[in-house]
Amino acid sequence: MPQDPTAPDPTPVLELLNAFRKSQVMFTAAGLGVFDALAGGPKTTAALATELSADPDALERLLGGCTAVGLLARENGGYANTPAAAAYLTKESPRRMLGYVNYSNAVLWKMWANLGDAIREGTNRWKQTYGWDAPIFSHFFRTEEMKREFLFGMHGFGLMSSPHVVAAVDLSRFTTFVDLGGATGHLAVAACRHYPGLRGVVFDLPEAIPLAREVVGATNVAARVDFAAGDFFTDPLPPGDVYALGRILHDWSEPKILKLLTRIYEALPAGGAVLIAEKLLNDDKSGPDWAVLQSLNMLVCTEGKERTLGEYANLLTQVGFEGVHGYRTPSPLDAVIAVKK
Incomplete structure (x- = not known):
């Protein structure tokens, strides 16, 4: 025919x-x-x-x-x-994303099969798919090997993105870079490498800190990076004049984001800044592909979503930040920075 x-x-x-x-x-x-x-x-x-x-x-x-x-x-x-x-995709590579690849197959694949229900109900699919009531992140760390490989998978993303993020903004006037939820420390390492006068602090849950020490300890800026354990929603934040949130805010709802940004604002000195590393949606939310698909992934997996620069600016200014600027990068993450009055 x-x-x-x-x-x-x-x-x-x-x-x-x-x-x-x-x-x-x-x-x-x-x-x-x-x-x-x-x-x-x-x-x-x-x-x-x-x-x-x-x-x-x-x-x-x-x-x-x-x-x-x-x-x-x-x-x-x-x-x-x-x-x-x-x-x-090989276990011995320091850039490996194998943990996240296997997690995508073993966990996300099944949850995405329920995307239609997520769209109808507007909620994640953990309960429907796995019967889990506890917060999703508690299931990432069920064994030491799962924790390590998942974090290394995220580390692979970080090695692609973090150098672009810290180069997109000017952090030269700051002295202490605190990476909240810093995982393996890739963002703090990239910041210290790009800005020789900067010191870094990796802040994460206690179970993530040993791997962060291991990874950062093998870098050429290890002497300028410290570590602190805690929950950024409840525990005191380490002192610093710039706080970073890399792939953090897209996990959470607006009330929790406002709570976290308020805690950061209160901890910062005047003139301090917050750096957000997320992939920005276009203003009309039609792209880019990575951000649109990741926003659907957040619907399936979390209580969060990807956002436009305007949406981040609205959240930041509600807390008191000003001078919000966004910068696109060629990597899986963009950069948004705002300053405390």
Whole structure:
């Protein structure tokens, strides 16, 4: 049957039909250990099938899928990791995002299946999907290994974004950079590297601090970064003249954000600042893609969402901040900064 020349281009629909298949190619290969098995160099399908206890024909199809999506390359009659797979999908890489990749497959995938109910009800899907009543973050740290790999997954995001965030704003006049919910300390490290006169403090829950010490201790600015344990909603905040919130506010509702921003405002000296690192929605909320999809992810997972610069400005000015400025970056996070009167 000849194609109808008046029919719209079906490419967007076809690409979206294929999108979840591409994701599962990556998730499955990572879960089976394909990328770790290739960390030492190329291997044939037969060798990988033996090592991974997989059916050779089925594995060949998966390897072909990984090649098609840019994660593997054909080499010497076998398969090899591409640079992206080697950096982000192998256990020994310091830039690995494997923990977040596996979390996306094991946890988020099931929750996104209930997106329709989230849209109808306007609430996250933890109870529906898993029967969990406790705050979602308590489930990230059920075992030491889960905690470590989830934080390393977020660390991979941080290594991409944090240098862009601290370079987008001028922090040269500040002396102490306190990263609230700082996880592995990547934002504090990036700030100290970019501003030689700055000292950093990583503030997070007690169970996150040992890994932060380990990661920051291996950097060239370790001597300028301190650590403090606590809950930023209830415990005293370490003193500083700039407080950072990296991928924090999008987790929470407006009342909780106002509570946290008020605590920061009260802790800051006059002229101090708050730095927010989140991906900004366009004013009409039509994009960019990363922010729009992440906002849906926040609906499914949390009580928060992604916001426009105007929405952040409204929250900040309600508390008393002024001089709100937003800066787009080419990374997964943008920067918003505001100053205490």
